[in-house]
Amino acid sequence: MTNEIIGSGWAFPPGIDSQGGISLTSEKSEINQAILIILSTSPGQRVMRPNFGCHLQDLVFAPNNSHTAAEARRMVEEALGMWEPRIKVVQVNVYPDQNDTSRLVIDVQYIIKATRDRRSLVYPFYLIPEEG
Numbered sequence: 001m002t003n004e005i006i007g008s009g010w011a012f013p014p015g016i017d018s019q020g021g022i023s024l025t026s027e028k029s030e031i032n033q034a035i036l037i038i039l040s041t042s043p044g045q046r047v048m049r050p051n052f053g054c055h056l057q058d059l060v061f062a063p064n065n066s067h068t069a070a071e072a073r074r075m076v077e078e079a080l081g082m083w084e085p086r087i088k089v090v091q092v093n094v095y096p097d098q099n100d101t102s103r104l105v106i107d108v109q110y111i112i113k114a115t116r117d118r119r120s121l122v123y124p125f126y127l128i129p130e131e132g
Contacts, residue, residue, distance in 0.1 A: 031086055031112060032121055038083045039076065039106070039123050054079035056125055064101055064127050069094040072104055072125065080108070088113055102129050 016022065041053035055075045062068040073094045080089050090109040097103040106123040 031084070031119075034084055035080065035087075035108065035110075035121055036123065038079050039125075052083060059125075060128055061130075062127060063130065064096050064104065068127070069096070069104060072106060076106055076108065076123075080110070086113055087111065090118070097124070102127050 038052075039054050039056060042057040043051055043053045043055060046052045056072060059068055059072055059075075062071070073092045076092050076094070077089055080087065087110040090111060092109070093105075093107040095105055095107075097105050104125045104127065106125055108121045108123065109118070110120070111118050
């Protein structure tokens with residue numbers, strides 16, 4: 001029953017399964033993949049859905065500071081609220097990676113509405129540091 005509510009779809013990236021068919025994903029992994037697709041797609045990339053995606057790529061050349069982290073958080077919350085109706089975003093934390101100064105860590109805490117299952121997803125976002 002849960003699978004009917006949450007759904008299933010092609011795995012991303014598309015692939016071939018062990019029986020020669022198209023790889024599919026379902027349930028919780030389908031939602032994780034959907035979130036990753038939303039966060040990694042820039043608006044304008046999809047011809048038939050030009051508004052789909054998240055504006056994170058606008059921050060690629062931004063400094064790795066608290067302002068950039070706050071802007072990334074706003075962008076993620078806005079995109080997931082718009083494009084993933086199967087979840088309720090509980091919290092988005094964005095902070096600089098301790099081991100890599102060119103990376104922001106985006107930690108998304110969410111609840112799957114159909115099952116009330118609390119989940120999290122960590123998305124690394126890479127910035128291009130200013131040469132100095």
